[in-house]
Amino acid sequence: MTGSKRCLIAGNWKMNGLLQEARDFIAAFGSNPAPESVEIALMPPFTLLHPMSAQLAEMQIELGAQNVYYEDKGAFTGSICPLMLRDAGCHYVILGHSERRSIIGESNAQIRSKLNASWLHGLEPILCIGETLEQRERGITNMVLAEQLAVLKGAPKNAPLTIAYEPVWAIGTGVTATKEQVTETHAFVHEELTRLGHDCRVLYGGSVNPGNAEELLSCPGVEGALVGGASLKADSFMQIVKAAINVAS
Numbered sequence: 001m002t003g004s005k006r007c008l009i010a011g012n013w014k015m016n017g018l019l020q021e022a023r024d025f026i027a028a029f030g031s032n033p034a035p036e037s038v039e040i041a042l043m044p045p046f047t048l049l050h051p052m053s054a055q056l057a058e059m060q061i062e063l064g065a066q067n068v069y070y071e072d073k074g075a076f077t078g079s080i081c082p083l084m085l086r087d088a089g090c091h092y093v094i095l096g097h098s099e100r101r102s103i104i105g106e107s108n109a110q111i112r113s114k115l116n117a118s119w120l121h122g123l124e125p126i127l128c129i130g131e132t133l134e135q136r137e138r139g140i141t142n143m144v145l146a147e148q149l150a151v152l153k154g155a156p157k158n159a160p161l162t163i164a165y166e167p168v169w170a171i172g173t174g175v176t177a178t179k180e181q182v183t184e185t186h187a188f189v190h191e192e193l194t195r196l197g198h199d200c201r202v203l204y205g206g207s208v209n210p211g212n213a214e215e216l217l218s219c220p221g222v223e224g225a226l227v228g229g230a231s232l233k234a235d236s237f238m239q240i241v242k243a244a245i246n247v248a249s
């Protein structure tokens, strides 16, 4: 953890979670007092934002969404706008997740529009970047990350922003990047952000679990984690939060 930026442990539930599961999660997680040194956030599916909002706020857990559309309102069937996310109590929105880039075909231009719309309505984007295994093996990881970060060119310098570096080959695979890979890549991401005029938190994501969290969070330049699978169970998510508390102390 570098500087005075508070470590963030964010749970991305992806397309998982029914109402009863959300209730069970809150009941199990709620008995733990909110730590001072670590910020916690949850990104459930859209259908659970309103139902979870009040209780998460009481537990001092920030709420976030997994995507947003860039128009304010109108005939955009199936889309959710930034104001709707604010209305549901969201502080964060994940943008540019590799699953949206690869499955939905989301482009950097669309991601930039979503960044602008999020900032306009007071949301803090968590911008995801990451290389595929093929790109890493070809030695073009930094080039790919620089291209993805280029969506920040010309963006307001003081706009709230968190970056999540998620090597695509480590997402949901049980394979994590080595400490060396994480340290080296986070150093590059921080350098690139400085060049673009942004001093923001950089999270690591990709198969973070209770067994590897402390090691990953201890790497220089890692200021939190974006957790997928291991955030679905209150117990494993809390263990990751505890690992972050240990690293922060």
Ligand SMILES: O=C[C@H](O)COP(=O)(O)O
Pocket (backbone or CB within 6 Å): 012, 097, 166, 170, 171, 172, 173, 174, 205, 206, 207, 208, 226, 227, 228, 229, 230
């Ligand atoms: O947004 C979260 C990441 O895609 C990581 O997912 P994972 O922890 O299941 O590998």
